[in-house]
Amino acid sequence: MSYPDSSSFVSVEALYTRHNNWLRTWLRQKLGCPQQAADLAQDTFVRVLLRRDPITNSAPRALLSTIARGLVIDHWRRSALERAWLEALAQIPEAYYPSAEQQQITMQSLERIARLLDGLKPRSRNAFLLHQLAGLSYPEIAARLQVSTRTIERDVAAALLQCYRACYEER
Incomplete structure (x- = not known):
């Protein structure tokens, strides 16, 4: 595999500076919430930081939107699971509610199962x-x-x- 010459690489700092506002706007349009958009934009740049491949300047927005799209799907899945979990909790008497810790463990298990089934x-x-x-x-x-x-x-x-x-x- 050959990489482009080093002059076409871009640092994460430069990528963030040039495209963070665009990404947040793009995410806000998808999610309808500026706070969630900001959170997912940050998560996107964390994923970029964790990449092993160098970042080129050829299509930075395509890279960012691909990563962010996956995070949006995960966010929607998690939200749907949380709604279903809260609906299930509403059906049981409060005396039988699981502890907050058990609820968190259950949500994490449901998320793993959903990813597996997907x-x-x-x-x-x-x-x-x-x-x-x-x-x-x-x-x-x-x-x-x-x-x-x-x-x-x-x-x-x-x-x-x-x-x-x-x-x-x-x-």
Whole structure:
């Protein structure tokens, strides 16, 4: 792999100085909240700092918007999970509320599960959820998704393998 000559590299400081306001505006349009936009802009530049590849001056906004777009998706996913979690908490008596620490652990677990499921193909994700959460058998899932039972077996096996790998990587 060949890199451009060193004169086309740009420092993170220069990137920040030239493009931070643009990125914050871009994020504000996506999120509708200047504070969240500022937070995600900072997170974007942290990701840039952690990159191993040198930063070139060829398309800095494309780089920033690609990183920021991923952070926005993560933000939306986290917000949806938080709303679902709060709705679930509202359904139980206050005496059974988990502690703040347990709530945080639960949210972190839900975020990991969501990331894991997002890494699956849609049919595999659906088959896995129908099997694990709805308790449907493979033939029932196959009929619902209009594929063969063998296909569902492979899809669920792939999802379980993904779960296993995720658990193994955490240890």
